[in-house]
Each structure stands twice: as C-alpha cells, then as structure tokens.
Amino acid sequence: FPVSQEKEKEDMQFAKKYLENFYDFKEEKHSLFKSKDLNHMADKIREMQSFFGLEVTGELNHKTMDMMKQPRCGMPDVRS
C-alpha cells in the first residue's frame, strides 16, 4: 500500500540520522540549494547501499530502510 506522508517524513529523518552516524553525512543546515543537499544525501545512500551489497540506486527504497533499521554496532562504517 502507498506509504503515508507522516511515515515518509519519519523515514527520511531516520535515514539522515543513520547517514550522519555511520557515513559521515553532514546536512548543510543553512544551504540555500535544497537540491544540492538531496544530491549529497543520495551520494551517501549510494555509499551505504554499496557497503551492504544492496542495489545502488541512491534512493531510500524498502530494502535500504530495512537494512538501516537492523540492530548494529554504533561505530561508523566509513570515516572521512
């Protein structure tokens, strides 16, 4: 069934936090260019999908969200 708006927002928030914690994603809080921000995040999603051997799409699809929600170690997967 289609995902509710509220759920989508929650997932996006969860994903941002995940990418911040484990893939060195830094949301540029005051960026004027929303699209740049999204591109940056899509890059990080691609990096995470590649690490876990998922299909690399850059999109927050179901499988990617599932992997993000797995219990795991708190250390980052990649470091700058």
Place this chain on the structure above:
Amino acid sequence: YSTFPLRPTWKKEDVTYRILNYTPDMLQADVDEAIARAFQLWSSVTPLRFTRLYSGQADIMISFAAGFHGDFYSFDGPGGTLAHAYPPGGGLGGDAHFDEDENWTKFTTYNGFNLFLVAAHELGHSLGLGHSNVFGSLMYPVYMATDTRYYQLHQDDIDGIQALYGPPRESPVLPTKALPPQEPTEMIPAGAPTQMSPREDPTEMTPSKPPQRPEDCDPHLTFDAITTLRGETLFFKGSYVWRKSPYFSEIEHDTIFSFWPSLIAGFDAAYEVDNKDRVLFFKDNQYWAVSGYRIDSGFPKPIHYLGFPTSVGKIDAAVHDQNTKRTYFFVGNKYWSFNENTQSMERGYPRKIAADFQGVPHPIDAALQKNGYFYFFHGSNQYEVDMKKKKLIRIMKSNSWFNC
C-alpha cells in the same frame, strides 16, 4: 576488512582489560565468560595475551550504560545501536560500551543479543579493526543471530587482525605422559614432614622468579579448584587457569577455553587420578573426565552417579590421595571418601570435616595433594595437613605457589 585512520594498534602483546559493571540480564559469571571467550577469539589468532584486572586502569575498560554515558555517542534505547568501542589509545581508547537498554543473553535467542558475539565484534574495534563489508564476518556492522557454541572467526577477520598484529606465536603444549621422574630429588620425601625446616617451603618448587602479573600476588587471591595434571599444578578461577610446571619457572596464565573449549568455566572442584591419566572437573551437579585435552565420552554425568545423596547439589572441593587411592569430596562442613579402585563411596560417610581435619575451616574452596601433604584452600589462606597424622602443619597464603 578495514582499520581506523592511521592504523592505531596496541604497541605491546600483553593487553589488560577490566569489567567495570554488569548487566542485570545475565549472571555475572556468564558475563565474565562471554567477555573472556570474546578475547580468546582474538588471542587465538594473534600473539596478543589478555589479562583481566579487577581494579585500577586497564587498557580496555568494559561497561554497560544506557542513553548518554559520558562520551559523544549516546545510546538510543532498545534496538538500533547495541554497543560501540574505541580504537587502541589512551583514555577512552580501547574501551567498549554496551547499551544496557538491550536484552543481553548468554545464548543466541531471538529476543535478545548474544553478549559474546557483540563483545567479540567490539573487541575487534578495541584492537584496531574497523567495519568490514564482508557478509558473515564478525566485523560486519549489523548483528547476526549466530549459533555461538563452536564459533570461529571468518577468514576476513583473521586477515584483518593479523595485518595489525601478525599470527600467534607457537602455543605451549601440555607435556605428554612419557615424562622424566616427576619430582626434583631435593624435594621433601613423602611422609617425613618433621625433616622439613620451617624455612623450607615445599610450595616454592622452582627457583623464585618475579611473577609476570601483579594479580598473581594479590594477597586476597582465591581459587575455585586446584588439581595436578601430568606433573603440573593447575589453579582455576573463573574462566582462567594458572599453570605451574616443575620444568619451567614461569607461571602460565591461560583461559580454560584454550585447553578445553567445550568445558564451562567456573569449576567447583577438580582432581587427578594419576594412574589413569585422568582429571575430573566438577561444576554444579555435573562432572566431566578429561585425559590431557580430550574429554572422555559419555560426560558430563550427574554427580549422584558417584554415590552422593540427592540433597548434595554441588561439590566444594575434591582431592585424590595417590597413596590410599581414596578421593575425598568436601561439601559444606562434611566430607565423603570415595574408593577409586571399587568406584564406590566408602561406608561411614559423610563425616564432619572438623572431626578429622582439626583447624581446617569450611567450606573448602579447593584441595591439593603435593609432596606428601594435603593443602586445603579456604579464601585467601591454605592449610597444610599431614594426612597420616591428620595434623595441621601450618597456614600459608593461597597463592604462595606463585613465587610471590
């Protein structure tokens, strides 16, 4: 596998750890065992040796905490992040933190997280390994509910840790049966205690050499069980064994797992029947028989097979008398005598320890026969007894065997 930036490692092979607190989810002994086993995974493939400290600052400090716990990585409640650990270094370096909001378990279940598995992963970080994207490796960042009874490291983990520390040195092996005569001739002839001058101390069998680990000489050191084994003397405590041999001066300190991986640590009692090359270990209401490394088939067996009444749930200590072929089992304030030839308990037992071993307190933690004397260990003291005369000769510190 991956490492941390600048590949931090411990610049020594002897690394210490300390367990600062416990989760209420598990028995403390089970936490100790899970952590010891986790360290054993890494020490078995590197030259590293891990020694537990019970006080002061260790290289790797292990603790359980929930939410914010003083570093920059607060935990997040049940699920999500389970634990984290820091690469080798001072201060927080090497420390491992476990999220107390998780349900920690001794075995792999589906409603909790196996502490041994998570600890083994975090200790990989404590030693300098980063996350690996190899599915099935221990350093894969996502928890995998795995059967841990015969857990082995993935080759990727081994490659990673050996890239940092190299392979293990040759490990010492237990002497085989064909040994030269067991006792150096200057030892005390059996059964003639009066010839011993008070200054001669039979427990100092080898030229004194400073002990390797400070806690060997902790005056409060106690033991769970003690036995001889092919001429050596093994002192057990928790998951560890001190090994004293007449052939080399150093006291070895290993995990029980490294000799008998399938035996549960934390023995209650142990004794050797030397003429059968057999050692028996007791834990709770079960006992195992081993010959060297090999565990005899058909074990564990209930202790009641030996003739104890069902009211006896565990053994405090056991010692075999090589001269009379009797084994004495100590439980609370009583003791039994077991005839190893007929494999049966002797009539007229149990008897009161106080009646036959005056001056020896109970419960007895461990017992040993050596050089014609019996040594009964109670807390941090041991009581040397002449068995023929059932006479208390003297009292010493329990760890006087460690060249302190």
